Amino acid sequence: MKIDFTHNQSAHCENGVVSNLMGYKGFKISEPMVFGIGSGLLFCYIPFLMVNHAPAITYRAMPGLIFKRFAKRVGIKIQREKFSNKEKAKARLDENLRKDNPVGLQVGVYNLVYFPDEYRFHFNAHNLVVYGKEEDRYLISDPVMETVTTLTEKQLEKVRFAKGAFAPKGHMYYPIEFPKDLKLEKAIVKGIKHTCRDMLAPVPFVGAKGIRKVAGLIRKWPKKKGVKVANHYLGQVVRMQEEIGTGGGGFRYIYAAFLQESSKILKNDQLSELSKEMTEIGDLWRDFAVDASRIYKNRSALDDAYNKVADQLNTIGNKEEAFFKKLKKAI
Amino acid sequence: MKTNEVPQDKSHLESVSREVYYAVDENGEYKKALSSGWDVKTIALENALEEIERRVEDAKRRVLENKTSPIEYYMELHKMDVPVLASYVGIWQWRVKRHFKPSVFKKLSAKTLQKYADVFEVSIAQLQQIKP
Known part of the structure; x- marks a missing residue:
């Protein structure tokens, strides 16, 4: 059985799954729209937590939150199921496919066989859509991939029951109730306000303040941790910012695309100007990544070089603070 | 951009x-x-992979020197850390860490060994014997 489902490639898996599932139900909604309404943009340094033996930094909201907020704000209902029993998880999936209902699944990346080895880490918040089954192979639409693919029953079970942080526990979800037509205007305003609040939060490791906090940490790394570790940490910052799923510039370009689309829907020219400004901030993030890569490429650790990228980050922090203050007023 | x-x-x-x-x-x-x-992130990824390779080699050396058990080696080989491994085998973190001790590892029951072997997808014999 194969459901007539359109695979649209996206930058980020969660937005992409939502956008594609909504498209199947006849609601055309872009990836940046899902990301913006779901207040996906963020900056957060998570103290004491280490990921891949480096400090944890994120440029986006927690996995699952974007869809949750999006659904609430546009008024759709999502059915979610988690399982402790693998057989039951499979049975429920098959049942949905028989009813012509494509579903979203949360999966772990480590055992996702169609990814190249280099990309397979223990990251459990990846999302994909299953849109059919032919013999014992599930038809998979992974939004970050150019084309659709397949997985065997065994392979799919393994990724649905990956372990570790954010273990998916077979998590399956799909939208069930829809309003007659989506009212985006209010949802956009809510989404933007929420993001402004997050980015201007009076918490030292969140939002603009968080960016400046990390700038301060980077200055100390070479002396405190030694060249090798400092370079490893810096490489991890760049990976969190630029790795597949971000759309470039730590999600800042996706957000700029959202503001551009919103300016047309809300007929608010200011948002279009702010979109351009966000694009420039995204470019600054890219410049930061380029200069950081020079450090870890040459494996040098001149204090100066570290101070320089820290300065860049500080500037970005100030710019984002000014930006979200303006955005708050524009809405 | x-x-x-x-x-x-x-x-x-x-x-x-x-x-x-x-x-x-x-x-x-x-x-x-x-x-x-993009080269900027490819280099970052390659450095991270090199770091993992270094950790695997380091763990292997310490297994051969009888300073740690093969469990730590296989953990690094599978890009895991202690919390991830503990979650896969369903054993508390402090016990997993204890199983890194060669003297403790030698006394592990067949049942416990099987749990690790299943996660690493090797036989118990492979789990016990690391080749230089």
Whole structure:
């Protein structure tokens, strides 16, 4: 059985799954729209937590939150199921496919066989859509991939029951109730306000303040941790910012695309100007990544070089603070 | 970023798929654009993989020197850390760490060994014997 489902490639898996599932139900909604309404943009340094033996930094909201907020704000209902029993998880999936209902699944990346080895880490918040089954192979639409693919029953079970942080526990979800037509205007305003609040939060490791906090940490790394570790940490910052799923510039370009689309829907020219400004901030993030890569490429650790990228980050922090203050007023 | 500035470098991903960027076209409109890769992040990824390789080699050396058990070696080989491994085998972290001690590892029951062997997808014999 194969459901007539359109695979649209996206930058980020969660937005992409939502956008594609909504498209199947006849609601055309872009990836940046899902990301913006779901207040996906963020900056957060998570103290004491280490990921891949480096400090944890994120440029986006927690996995699952974007869809949750999006659904609430546009008024759709999502059915979610988690399982402790693998057989039951499979049975429920098959049942949905028989009813012509494509579903979203949360999966772990480590055992996702169609990814190249280099990309397979223990990251459990990846999302994909299953849109059919032919013999014992599930038809998979992974939004970050150019084309659709397949997985065997065994392979799919393994990724649905990956372990570790954010273990998916077979998590399956799909939208069930829809309003007659989506009212985006209010949802956009809510989404933007929420993001402004997050980015201007009076918490030292969140939002603009968080960016400046990390700038301060980077200055100390070479002396405190030694060249090798400092370079490893810096490489991890760049990976969190630029790795597949971000759309470039730590999600800042996706957000700029959202503001551009919103300016047309809300007929608010200011948002279009702010979109351009966000694009420039995204470019600054890219410049930061380029200069950081020079450090870890040459494996040098001149204090100066570290101070320089820290300065860049500080500037970005100030710019984002000014930006979200303006955005708050524009809405 | 402009559409024509979207990087088209070599990467580990390009043989499988290109990835989506959001970029501005000549009319100032945001569009999706595909990228084959970007050196800046490929280098970061390669450094991270080298670091993992170094950790695997280091663990192997310590197993051969009888300073740690093969469990730590296999853990590194599977890009895991203690919390991830503990979650896969369903054993508390402090017990997993204890199983790194060669003297404790030698006394592990067949049942416990099997749990680790299943997670690492090796036989118990392979789990017990690391070749130099």
